[in-house]
Amino acid sequence: MEITTCATDADYEDWRRVRIAVIPYERTQSLAELRAGDTPDRLLLLAREGDTVLGHGLAQRADSANAGGVIPRVLAEHRRRGVGTALLHRLADHVASLGLPVVRASVDDEPSRLFAERFGFEEVNREVEQTYVVDAAPDVTPAPAGVEVVTAQDHPGLWEGCFEGFGREALAGFSVDTPLDVSLERWTRDWLGDPMFLALHDGEVVGCAGLGLDADDPTRAENSLTAVRGDWRERGLAVHLKQRAIAWAAGHGVAEIYTWTQDGNAAMRSLNTRLGYATTRTGIQVARALPLD
Structure with missing residues (x-):
């Protein structure tokens, strides 16, 4: 070998x-x-x-x-x-x-979990996969008053520009054992959906939702980051943005959307369930200190 x-x-x-x-x-x-x-x-x-x-x-x-x-x-x-x-x-x-000092990995089946445990990895987080079957475009609820929804692809620089304010707040809200530490470079490269719908109020990003398309299977897509700024929550903005993403998928031949949500993020899991997502799989995140024995 x-x-x-x-x-x-x-x-x-x-x-x-x-x-x-x-x-x-x-x-x-x-x-x-x-x-x-x-x-x-x-x-x-x-x-x-x-x-x-x-x-x-x-x-x-x-x-x-x-x-x-x-x-x-x-x-x-x-x-x-x-x-x-x-x-x-x-x-x-x-x-x-x-x-x-720490190495992390993800396992989502029993053989992988047992393999990780052999090397001293221990569970630190859980997340669930939820899947939505796209059979028709949903009725999209109206956005809150004063909000304009655009795509990042039509407004170059807007995604990068929202990192320090909106982006850092969104990343800090993840229900994980260790705070996320994402650079502007990774935010720009790895966290941007295509399309990515951005909610604007007075020119500032207050919410986002999008899709990651599958180059090998155009009928499937993954939800990218769905987040709403704290002062705009409980106004229906997350529902509107996620429905916009589903409607886009319905119009572009996507038959299934899946998303991973942290076990502790009850609000997002509940929102997905309300929109028609079904729980389909559990993922386990494991970690251990280095060096590896």
Whole structure:
């Protein structure tokens, strides 16, 4: 077995194929999106045996403060041969090289959870996947008086410009064990939906909701960040924005939308349920201190 870093477009496409095979129920970033995310802090790995791809890995700074995220994945037919262990050690070493004291990962099935526990990972958060079947455009409730809704794509710079105020408040509201520490660069690159609907009042962003489209399955999409500024909550703005996203999906051939919501975010889970989302899966986030034994 040989573990190498992704360098060529062919490497990136092999990396994508592993992700699609292991978690077919989630969108996988396109080649262009993966390339756009290239930074010195991020490591993408491929495990091969000759010309056969066995698995892949990802390590980078996590959105959680003072932590790195790792994702080792092995194709089903090549498991229980030490491939995942070898990948995990390489990824954890990379996180340690960034000077980060904690490594985090996500598991959403029993074998993955048991694998993580073998290496001392412990549960720190839970989240649920909720799924909406798009069969028709919903009736969109009116936006609150004084609010204009635009898309970030039609107003370049607006998403970046709202980071220090609206963005930081939205990120601080996540129900997680460790506060999020997201840079402007990652906010701009990783947190922007396409489309992303922005609610404006007096020229300031007070709410957002959008979609992440699936390049490999145009009938599916993931909800991007849905958030409303504190002084605009309980006025129906989140409902309006989310319905705008669903209506857009209905008009563009999207048949299913899914979203992940933290276990402690009862308000958003309740809103999704009221809109017609069904709970379909549970994800567990785990963490442990470095170095990896």
